[in-house]
Amino acid sequence: MPSMASCLANAHTQPAPSGAAVRAQAARVLHAVRAEGRSLTDALAASATPADARDEALLSELTFGALRLLPRLEALTKHLLQRPLKPNDRIIGSLLMIGLYQLIALRIPDHAAVSATVAATRLLQRPRAVGLVNASLRRFQREGPELLALAERDEAARWLMPTWLLRRLRVAWPEDWEAIVTASQGRAPMFLRVNTLRANPAEYAARLSAAEIEAQTLADQPQALRLARPIAAQALPGFSEGLVSVQDAGAQWAAPLLCPQPGERVLDACAAPGGKSAHLLEQAHGRLALTAIDASTERLEAVRTTCARLGLEARIMVGDATRPDPAWADAPYQRILLDAPCSATGVIRRHPDIKRLRREADIGPLVDTQARMLDALWPLLQPGGCLLYLTCSLLPEENEAQIAGFLARQRDAVESPLPTSLGIARAHGRQLLPTDAGPDGFYFARLLKQ
Template sequence: MSASAAVRAKAARIVADVAEHGRSLDAVLSHESSATKQERGLLRSLSYDSIRWYVRLDALLSRLLSRPNQTLDPEIRALAIVGLCQLIYTDIPEHAAVAETVAATRLLKQPRASGFVNAVLRRCQREHARLLPEIDRDLAVRTAHPRWLVEKLRKDWGERANDILDANNQRPPFWIRVNRLRVTPANYREQLQASQIGVAASMFEDTALLLDRAMDVGELPGFNEGLVSVQDAAAQLAGHMLDPQRGERILDACAAPGGKTGHLLELQPEPGVLTAVDVSPERLTRVTQNLQRLQMSAQVLAGDAAAPAGWWDGKTFNRILLDVPCSATGVIRRHPDIKLLRRGDDIAALAARQSQLLRTSWSLLQPGGRLLYASCSALQTETTAVIEDFLRTEPSARDVTEQRLQDLPASEALGQAHVGTASGVHGLRIAAGSAGMDGFYYALLEKPC
């Protein structure tokens, strides 16, 4: 049996684990290994693209079945999706895509399904040009999103919703963050050039660089030495918005995996005390690993930011970063499994948790201090609605988001992003795809003295 067929079989198992069993795509992929770099790349590509386009491919599959509503084994359904993905979304030669996908049935220990998979893929070759326009009349199918999410995005974003839906289906851009404590942006650009790595765009005075291709972190000059981190430009905005000052006490209230923790330390001259808290002890290991790679230190504590009695020393903080757990609907292009794993019924509970975290974190903030509410959700229920409800009950709190944005380092890319605050809406809403950034929301709140 060929290695290529083995990759298809592995991809089918991964897709089934996500679509049928609700497992995280990244978590499943982390346990898979292939012999060569090429096989690993193909497995990752097939898995991500099959999940990214699952809703549309599944609708196509339904039209290709010989019997309507035919019951399929989860792994065979997933294998058919992987095969359709190759025919519709890749440049893999069609004969290879069909042959290797059919061969994968034996590796899945279901050789009797080979005829079914072959028939579906052959019919797709003949009929997809007619069938795709028919199923694409449904916007949710065309954009491969769950219907509940399409409806919410259209309600919250109006005419921009279609652009967001399309942006969610793009492969994510590869942004990096230069650690100015270890290397100048100009010097790091020289190192990239020497490694034949191109820079397509930059932000924040060249500390945020958009590379012209994605790559393994091991290919980045000085990554293991802490010269650079991988982080989307929208996520990098958090550190610049909070603007830590010399000697301040800072709380990173939901810190894992630690990308923003490290950035705050890079930005703060003569750091005071930075406390990184997360409810998951397992995820805190990532925070510690990131800090070690950057050769930085922080007080890393396991605890619930909404229940500080278990970890807080009673001293208030000058600045608080509250990057709340959310639906992550702003970063779907990085995590396409969100389309399949998240449910519309999840949003209200998430918003309640976010509100609880915000109110508790506010009580830990010094008078005159600033709290940055951050969310990678694209939905107003988890963003503007949370802030507006908070400001109604804390009328003395000031939204200073716009004021801080005006003070940020000049950046042509940010200026062209059209991410400014809307009239009467608190905070900053960034639509996925704006200036190559992920979808994000920020509200910078100041506590009265």
């Protein structure tokens, strides 16, 4: 394997081939997640959108795909490099992973993938690494099966999941962990929620069919549709007019489980980006005194945008659910939705960067925050009122164990049974597990105040 210093002689001077720029951009985004700890959403938002729609689609595929396979790609990169990259050159490791992902998972001809990836090295201002990237990718072309077998001796690389999370899933779900892990590596289906204030679900499904967009209805969720193939939200008929929203089918359980009635005071305590707030308003025909709070001013803009597009009104305010403020805790609420911050282990297929960004050490502080939110919000619920607690976690500490602790602390709280069609019964609440064609992983518990 050539060293970095010996690769300069292999550098070429001809213009970069087509596609080099998008590979370089993908490497920057991946590096921002791996080395800087940024979320994929933020890293993509900070990256310039390619002018060509095909390059935009390729950028999304390269970044999401590389993060899905990240434990395996990192193991392969270690085997391909004779020595660790210098700190200033670690972006080359991300570029190698972008190249390896193409060779493993995409139908792009190998010669085109290698050529464009090698050329991207110069666009990253690392001309001395051209030969290293070229030699590494060509070695994988020759020795791919052997290198993959070697990499997959590592458990994380084999299952594409951090070892700490594998261990916890095996303990929590001894009969289901393999299916959970497999589903978490796939591509999430795209679900829609029809805004029944502006459209009839059956008529909207017919409109999709007329536009040659294949969709299926969900028997137990009349507002929900599942698309056969994901498309851009803006390409959906009537999206800009507020006829429909994109929302996972699991998340669509929240509003009907809380079941707000017209005229009630309702608090959405962790509202951003606003999908559940909007659904609550739609459920009550737009006639709720809904307060939507979130600790992030920036994320609250998404709540405002969503409500405006759907023609809905809410009181939208910055607020910390662990510290009620008179500005929004000004009178008792009849219903409270707490979509608590969590490990997000049930939505990894939508946010594959979670596998890189989440740490086992994060779980304890998250559990503590959830408990403080429950205890702080409970006094704001009027007697006879209902609080729906949900997470997109698969870990019992954040779910049934959290509710068990809350019920032990709050003697005026009782659990309200949930529909038996909703996932798997736990000691408290019910759990949806991610499945190939089904919803993401969500946990729900409904609490009544005596």
